[in-house]
Amino acid sequence: MILNKDLRIKIVELIFNAKEGHLPSSLSIVDIINVLYSKILKFNAKNINSLNRDYFILSKGHGCVAFYVVLEKFNIIKKKDLLKYGSKNSILGGHPDCTQIPGVESSTGSLGHGFPTAVGVSLGLNIQKKKNKVYCLLGDGECQEGTIWEAANIATNRKLSNICSIIDWNGSAKQLMPIENIAAKWKAFGWNVHLADGHNEKDLVKKFNLFLKNKNQKPTVIIAKTIKGKGIPFMQGHGKWHHKVPNLEELKLIKKILKNGKN
Amino acid sequence: MEKIRNTFANLLFKLGKKDKKIIVIVGDISHGIFKNFRESFKDRYFNIGICEPSMVNISAGLSKLKLIPVVHTIAPFLIERSYEQIKLDFGYQKLGINLVSVGGSFDYSKLGCSHHSYSDVSLISHIKNSNIVIPASPLEFQILFKKIYKKNMINYFRLPDNNHGIKIEKRKIIFGKSVKIRSGNKLTICVTGPYLKNVLEAEEKLNLKGKIDILYFHTIKPFDSKSVLKSVKKTKKLITIEDLSAQGGIYNLCVNSCHEVNNIITKQIAIKDFIHSYGSFDDLKKKAGLDTQSIMNIINNL
Numbered sequence: 001m002i003l004n005k006d007l008r009i010k011i012v013e014l015i016f017n018a019k020e021g022h023l024p025s026s027l028s029i030v031d032i033i034n035v036l037y038s039k040i041l042k043f044n045a046k047n048i049n050s051l052n053r054d055y056f057i058l059s060k061g062h063g064c065v066a067f068y069v070v071l072e073k074f075n076i077i078k079k080k081d082l083l084k085y086g087s088k089n090s091i092l093g094g095h096p097d098c099t100q101i102p103g104v105e106s107s108t109g110s111l112g113h114g115f116p117t118a119v120g121v122s123l124g125l126n127i128q129k130k131k132n133k134v135y136c137l138l139g140d141g142e143c144q145e146g147t148i149w150e151a152a153n154i155a156t157n158r159k160l161s162n163i164c165s166i167i168d169w170n171g172s173a174k175q176l177m178p179i180e181n182i183a184a185k186w187k188a189f190g191w192n193v194h195l196a197d198g199h200n201e202k203d204l205v206k207k208f209n210l211f212l213k214n215k216n217q218k219p220t221v222i223i224a225k226t227i228k229g230k231g232i233p234f235m236q237g238h239g240k241w242h243h244k245v246p247n248l249e250e251l252k253l254i255k256k257i258l259k260n261g262k263n
Numbered sequence: 264m265e266k267i268r269n270t271f272a273n274l275l276f277k278l279g280k281k282d283k284k285i286i287v288i289v290g291d292i293s294h295g296i297f298k299n300f301r302e303s304f305k306d307r308y309f310n311i312g313i314c315e316p317s318m319v320n321i322s323a324g325l326s327k328l329k330l331i332p333v334v335h336t337i338a339p340f341l342i343e344r345s346y347e348q349i350k351l352d353f354g355y356q357k358l359g360i361n362l363v364s365v366g367g368s369f370d371y372s373k374l375g376c377s378h379h380s381y382s383d384v385s386l387i388s389h390i391k392n393s394n395i396v397i398p399a400s401p402l403e404f405q406i407l408f409k410k411i412y413k414k415n416m417i418n419y420f421r422l423p424d425n426n427h428g429i430k431i432e433k434r435k436i437i438f439g440k441s442v443k444i445r446s447g448n449k450l451t452i453c454v455t456g457p458y459l460k461n462v463l464e465a466e467e468k469l470n471l472k473g474k475i476d477i478l479y480f481h482t483i484k485p486f487d488s489k490s491v492l493k494s495v496k497k498t499k500k501l502i503t504i505e506d507l508s509a510q511g512g513i514y515n516l517c518v519n520s521c522h523e524v525n526n527i528i529t530k531q532i533a534i535k536d537f538i539h540s541y542g543s544f545d546d547l548k549k550k551a552g553l554d555t556q557s558i559m560n561i562i563n564n565l
Contacts, residue, residue, distance in 0.1 A: 097355075098356055099355075099356065099357055105327065106323075106327075107356050109351075113320060113352060116316075116317045116320035116321050116348075117320060117321070117327070117352060118324065119321050120320065120324020121324035122324070123321060123324065123325065124286075124324055124328035124330050127286065127307065127325075127330065128328060128330075146316075147314075147316050147317050147348075150312075150314035151314075151317045153312065153314070154312060154321060157312070158309075
């Protein structure tokens, strides 16, 4: 089943209009981000910098169009700003800029930065004895960066049970380094590990609840099995579509597929 | 005189009693001198591990929460190895951090080039939201750290292992200003770090007292261009003395300060490559041309 068809169509239209964007990556993560904002994350759209908020950091910044459409859906950014994505003087570009966009906690793009920042926020919240939670979405390819494992090590050793990472496990990493064992690696680093279907809302909520109910002192990672380009069969998987912008014919076809709901 | 590194730990302990936002993160160095801080403020001291880029990066998370990270390790690992983290996580995101290094240039002279750092100051200077201080006396560190550590900027303190040993009045130590050590009309010498001592020795041995303007820089950024310009307009001769990279240290800053002055003669003593040797600090200083005799030779040959 294809979830969030409306958001998917928005993502495709925005990327088509701006002639910029990582479409398959955005379609890989949009369901996860939507679940977070609709069911899990504590935030107040009218006071997005409230000290009581939970923190969400999109470490794989290139999937940001999925983030933008969810921020707009929950009234954190304005529709007029969303429609300006990728244009001159827009606050929204090909990677998110936290100095400009309401609700964006970290300027990501260079892989391997957002996650250590999230670990730092977790550590800071512990120092301040606060109960807020920290969520961080990473790419499985991004997990080839050394800083991911440095920060994972820090989180375990500092007993940061207030952080939940989500790995967008769409198989990007495996293209380059076939020996993967991603769950075993996180487990070896001392994290609670849960596998999930990254395109199944019910399953994602269930796994987030395991994090929220967790009583041990370990950080948690949800390894979410996803499909790059989910919802558009000719785009799914890996290859030329990674950073390709659809032409008008392709746009029409994509919208038709999404509207008809064919998987 | 107390080592500046010890002054750093002692001052942090003093400040940490009142300022609960100060979080000290070290990369497995200086545990001994941080004993008081570590034992008194257990939840605000972290010997985080051997992972410098992430040590810097997680500090961005602390800074987001309005805490004040003070991050400390050896210059090549704190700055050069972690440069992308400093540039993006703090420069791009406009967050604040206090980076405090030891082991700048060849201070770790016996450990070889892996532990040397010459381009650290230049690298930080490229980031708009940054300050750079090289305090070569305990008093300079105390005054300048207290002045800027709360600024939501990248504050880089490069602590030399050696003091210059010259008494400078407290009132003359002003962030962003050079200190006029001597006045004269024949030559301007701009110097940073412990080499102030060597410059004064050279001045004395050459009987140049009253003939040279000697400007000492504890603050590299913001740079006191006005004082350099004023002096060089008068002397038309400039020597800069530093243990920083020849491609991005005080020579460049001084020359850029003097574009409006014609016909200046300049000479730079700086580091053009690694000082590829082992030995004492004085051995490597000599090899770098930063000892008193080398400075005398440069003055004589100008």
